[in-house]
Amino acid sequence: MHCYCVMNHGQPLELVEKQIPQPQGTEVLVRVRAAGLCHTDLHLWDGYYDLGGGKKLMLADRGIKPPMTLSHEICGEVVSAGSDAGEIKVGMRSLVHPWIGCGECATCQRGEENICNKGQALGIVRAGGFAEYVIVPHPRYLVDIGDLDYAEAAPLACAGVTTYSAINKLGNRIHEGPVVIIGAGGLGLMAIEVLKALGGKGAIVVDIEPSKREAALAAGALAVIDAKDADAAQQIIQATDGGARAVLDLVGATPTVTLGIACSARGGHIVICGLMGGDITMPLLPIPMRPLAIEGSYVGSLLELRELVELVKRTSMKAIPVTRRPMAEINAAMADLHHGKVIGRTVLIP
Ligand SMILES: [Zn+2]
Ligand SMILES: [Zn+2]
Known part of the structure; x- marks a missing residue:
């Protein structure tokens, strides 16, 4: 063969x-x-x-x-x-x-x-x-x-089960408001579809590539945001009415995780399943005080x-x-x- x-x-x-x-x-x-x-x-x-x-x-x-x-x-x-x-x-x-x-x-x-x-x-x-x-x-x-x-x-x-498992971890939050999806590659488009099929409130999609943002809009994203904009976090906070309750990071790189944390509401839940890699240094106080849940998801x-x-x-x-x-x-x-x-x-x- x-x-x-x-x-x-x-x-x-x-x-x-x-x-x-x-x-x-x-x-x-x-x-x-x-x-x-x-x-x-x-x-x-x-x-x-x-x-x-x-x-x-x-x-x-x-x-x-x-x-x-x-x-x-x-x-x-x-x-x-x-x-x-x-x-x-x-x-x-x-x-x-x-x-x-x-x-x-x-x-x-x-x-x-x-x-x-x-x-x-x-x-x-x-x-x-x-x-x-x-x-x-x-x-x-x-x-x-x-x-x-x-x-x-x-x-x-x-791509499918990775997205599905990550969305599962967000639980009921998908029905409370839009999920912020970072990365509009294959997984991002899949996530939009899974959210629709599960009856979720939809997605706000973040990507640096105009063609990928367009694909996300065509797939039914409520809004798209350019991660390269200096005020990207502010735009997400506005679009989510005060901060994201649910973030799905499908990239998992230093700038995307940083953005996910910056745009989260108090009580925000960030699920990281992208494997791009990198590292972050952050103050620990916001984790208990905001408080934030940062969870990994693997396939x-x-x-x-x-x-x-x-x-x-x-x-x-x-x-x-x-x-x-x-x-x-x-x-x-x-x-x-x-x-x-x-x-x-x-x-x-x-
Ligand atoms: Zn794979
Ligand atoms: Zn075993």
């Missing part, structure tokens, strides 16, 4: 020919029909995350090193399974939950495999979707997508992915806008993402 692999960090992915893997035990073999390209793939390709202050989190220190097959947003059809997989539906149109843990620790038992310390995520630790076939360790990670489009459903596995659980797929089926909400490209164009697609040229999500088709 064709497989597009990172052989060296920072170098173009290479086309590698491999044997089609044979599923063992509880494993399921899935034929890939669509595989999304995520910012995390760029970090994995680079080999590090920026921790700020010139420090880097090196992925090799966590045992993540080439050769690697990226893509954790995988849709396809069930082909076959190992002898311990139980009944499987051959041909089932599936979205794969890639955020797999060890399955045994207390975290996994609570259903939070996505934050297991021994994570086995597909496309990160295990082989992912930039290939014709992928091995899924257990059929429980397959979510039946019914007649949803493969390419449109693929981004639900990361999402299998249950949340199932809920999200059901929500998409039930409300026929528009998932993220996708651009389909042949998988052979993977290197050009990664360059475009790296240069900020992608609106919504790029999905590669084998």
Whole structure:
């Protein structure tokens, strides 16, 4: 089978020919029909995350090193399974939950495999979707997508569930007033749709790119604000009638977190799920005195992915806008993402 692999960090992915893997035990073999390209793939390709202050989190220190097959947003059809997989539906149109843990620790038992310390995520630790076939360790990670489009459903596995899980953490606040969304890339557009589908009060979207702000308005944002404006925080405070009660930071960089804190109301809740990195120094007093809740959110659980797929089926909400490209164009697609040229999500088709 064709497989597009990172052989060296920072170098173009290479086309590698491999044997089609044979599923063992509880494993399921899935034929890939669509595989999304995520910012995390760029970090994995680079080999590090920026921790700020010139420090880097090196992925090799966590045992993540080439050769690697990226893509954790995988849709396809069930082909076959190992002898311990139980009944499987051959041909089932599936979205794969890639955020797999060890399955045994207390975290996994609570259903939070996505934050297991021994994570086995597909496309990160295990082989992912930039290939014709992928091995899924257990059929429980397959979510039946019914007649949803493969390419449109693929981004639900990361962009979708990351957004959904972060919005979940805001609880009832989404019904009290608009959520301030920082970052109008793929996740931002997804967040606008999820808020609509959940019956929320809508979103005020902040981005530095005019084209992305326009896309947010077209997707139904109540208002958009240029984060580069010197008075951006003031504009948000005005638009939210005295300060944001709920902020969703989909960028997670020094300026965005700083802005999120500056525009929050007393009692504000900031959820950070962007992984751009950087650092902040801030006085501690405002945390108890305003008081602020600053919470992290990392991808999402299998249950949340199932809920999200059901929500998409039930409300026929528009998932993220996708651009389909042949998988052979993977290197050009990664360059475009790296240069900020992608609106919504790029999905590669084998
Ligand atoms: Zn675990
Ligand atoms: Zn991702």
